[in-house]
Amino acid sequence: MRFADRYPIIVTPRKNDCRDFWSRCLGFQVGFDSQWFTWLTAEDGSASIAFMTPDHPSAPPGPEAFTGSGMCFELQVDDADVAHAELSAAGMAVEYPLTNEAFGQRRFGFHDPAGLWIDVVQQIEPAAGYWDRYAVAAAA
Template sequence: MNHSLTLRRSDMRLRDHYPIVVTAQKEESRDFWQRYLGFRTVFDSSWFTLMAHDGASIAFMTPDHPSAPPGSKTFTGRGVCFELEVDDVDKAHAELTGKGASVTYPLSDEPFGQRRFGFADPCGLWIDVVEQIEPEAGYWERYMQ
């Protein structure tokens, strides 16, 4: 007998969804996302910040607050990427570097069909800014077998 939980589309209605990054750099991360990425603060306290921009949301939480979800650990900057897809990556790159953002992965055309650049925020979260472009001819065929 299979006891796994199966949710149909109508069983659970989401009101919101966002990652919570547990970090001691809550304020620095909040300020960074406001200054460089245009996110606005929806809620802010000494221990939690929720931010949003054009349908995307992210939250930052200090590691010492008792309301931290069970199992959450302080983020170490590894294993997570926050993808920001834009219409014009060259314009986004010019805007961000014009504001002084330190881009550590240069503007690049990738063979799999993205033009992108990247950098990390103060807590180490990797931010990948991408525009979809045509992949190199035949690139995806080897993965579609």
């Protein structure tokens, strides 16, 4: 199967707030927007996300309104310090401070208007031996 795109659809009554947030704060471009649905993509096409109101009859079966738990959206960057500085200067309320994690990420995080957790990460060298306890032993 070949995909033209793949993206989550976050069902929320705050569709317009999310559209504006992702455009203004994260630089995503609006590719499609209507009263009930908006689709956004990163400027370089590396990521997409959509938001849909919970009340439109074309909604696929099953998606209840997002409650803000059980999902995060990873935005991998080359330099977390630069991303943090840019977002902080723009007034972003960072909820998880810029942190070097022992498992090999420098990251920070915040919520969007729908309650979706945004985790901005830079891959860094993990602490020596960190992953050893998680390694799968080779079959004998």
